[in-house]
Amino acid sequence: MPSLEFWYDFASPYAWMAAERIDACTQAAGIEVLWRPFVIGPILRQRPDNPSPFQNATPAQRAYRRREVERLCAKYGLPLRWPGSYPRNGLLAARLARAATADLRPALSRALYRANFVDDREISDATVVGEVVAAHGFDAEALLAAALTEQNKRGLMADVDEAMARGIFGAPSFLIGNELFWGNDRLELAVEWAQRPWM
Amino acid sequence: MPSLEFWYDFASPYAWMAAERIDACTQAAGIEVLWRPFVIGPILRQRPDNPSPFQNATPAQRAYRRREVERLCAKYGLPLRWPGSYPRNGLLAARLARAATADLRPALSRALYRANFVDDREISDATVVGEVVAAHGFDAEALLAAALTEQNKRGLMADVDEAMARGIFGAPSFLIGNELFWGNDRLELAVEWAQRPWM
Numbered sequence: 001m002p003s004l005e006f007w008y009d010f011a012s013p014y015a016w017m018a019a020e021r022i023d024a025c026t027q028a029a030g031i032e033v034l035w036r037p038f039v040i041g042p043i044l045r046q047r048p049d050n051p052s053p054f055q056n057a058t059p060a061q062r063a064y065r066r067r068e069v070e071r072l073c074a075k076y077g078l079p080l081r082w083p084g085s086y087p088r089n090g091l092l093a094a095r096l097a098r099a100a101t102a103d104l105r106p107a108l109s110r111a112l113y114r115a116n117f118v119d120d121r122e123i124s125d126a127t128v129v130g131e132v133v134a135a136h137g138f139d140a141e142a143l144l145a146a147a148l149t150e151q152n153k154r155g156l157m158a159d160v161d162e163a164m165a166r167g168i169f170g171a172p173s174f175l176i177g178n179e180l181f182w183g184n185d186r187l188e189l190a191v192e193w194a195q196r197p198w199m
Numbered sequence: 200m201p202s203l204e205f206w207y208d209f210a211s212p213y214a215w216m217a218a219e220r221i222d223a224c225t226q227a228a229g230i231e232v233l234w235r236p237f238v239i240g241p242i243l244r245q246r247p248d249n250p251s252p253f254q255n256a257t258p259a260q261r262a263y264r265r266r267e268v269e270r271l272c273a274k275y276g277l278p279l280r281w282p283g284s285y286p287r288n289g290l291l292a293a294r295l296a297r298a299a300t301a302d303l304r305p306a307l308s309r310a311l312y313r314a315n316f317v318d319d320r321e322i323s324d325a326t327v328v329g330e331v332v333a334a335h336g337f338d339a340e341a342l343l344a345a346a347l348t349e350q351n352k353r354g355l356m357a358d359v360d361e362a363m364a365r366g367i368f369g370a371p372s373f374l375i376g377n378e379l380f381w382g383n384d385r386l387e388l389a390v391e392w393a394q395r396p397w398m
Binding site for chain 2 (some may be wrong): 060169198199
């Protein structure tokens with residue numbers, strides 16, 4: 001079965017959209033998805049001018065981005081509520097998602113995204129995150145303990161290094177082998193490529 | 200009939216892709232297209248950090264962008280040949296497209312794009328441009344004369360001011376009234392919005 005890596009950061013509303021859409025897009029195509037949580041911050045900070053999506057934008061770009069996210073969420077039927085703090089630090093959520101077993105990771109990740117983008121919860125706070133995952137039926141205590149081991153923390157930073165080494169510079173990103181697709185809007189193309197590369 | 204404004208710059212391969220695709224996308228939907236040639240340079244230069252798509256990018260972004268353009272052109276069946284000089288200055292081409300009558304503008308614009316992105320011609324050179332448009336059956340002498348009037352030059356700068364005032368910050372862009380869509384990858388959404396806004 002062809003497989004596709006989905007690299008996602010919990011601060012990004014576009015990564016959230018992809019997380020919500022990816023099952024439908026890939027299951028019909030018979031593609032296996034490897035969920036790869038990471039944080040994009042350390043990669044953005046290595047750019048010479050740090051053009052984070054959240055910084056250095058003109059007022060026109062900021063206004064557009066806000067409208068675009070709202071317009072896309074409306075189209076996808078996602079009940080966006082802008083986080084009171086935006087962008088939220090996604091490090092703890094990424095550690096948690098990484099610590100989860102692969103079978104639980106998609107549902108856990110969507111629960112964390114919705115806590116941030118629908119319920120406006122502070123997902124960088126361990127108490128809040130514990131409540132969120134418990135409310136979704138996960139073992140909060142065990143997950144948080146696993147998330148906060150040195151091994152998992154170091155593993156996540158190694159994943160960030162891997163992302164950078166493989167050419168990732170934004171989130172969400174999709175990799176089919178070494179073929180990189182960047183952005184929620186490239187999900188369908190990535191799936192098509194995973195089925196049959198066209199060049 | 201609903202209408203959609205297509206704002207395009209001749210330096211951008213994504214604007215070229217949109218110029219090649221827009222007829223098929225809009226005719227089926229019964230949308231009228233207003234072709235609005237402009238130049239994005241003066242708008243990019245007003246950004247505090249001038250993050251032109253051609254500058255300030257990391258090696259990873261540059262490599263991705265190049266691969267992405269090639270991948271999309273292959274998908275669309277466009278015989279891209281990277282211009283020997285890239286990005287080419289699109290000012291003269293924009294002046295020419297603006298001077299053309301609306302019925303000739305799409306074909307003229309595609310001829311100029313293909314000169315740049317398929318035949319690697321220097322479209323900032325009036326002699327070259329004259330040859331290109333003549334080869335496509337246009338009246339080169341009359342078009343160049345009209346393009347280079349003070350009225351047309353000033354009109355194009357007024358169009359750039361209009362673009363900026365209406366929130367445009369990149370190319371290609373699509374406007375349905377004041378609803379802005381940015382990027383070749385948003386063409387289908389813009390057409391859908393022109394038919395029926397979903398929020």
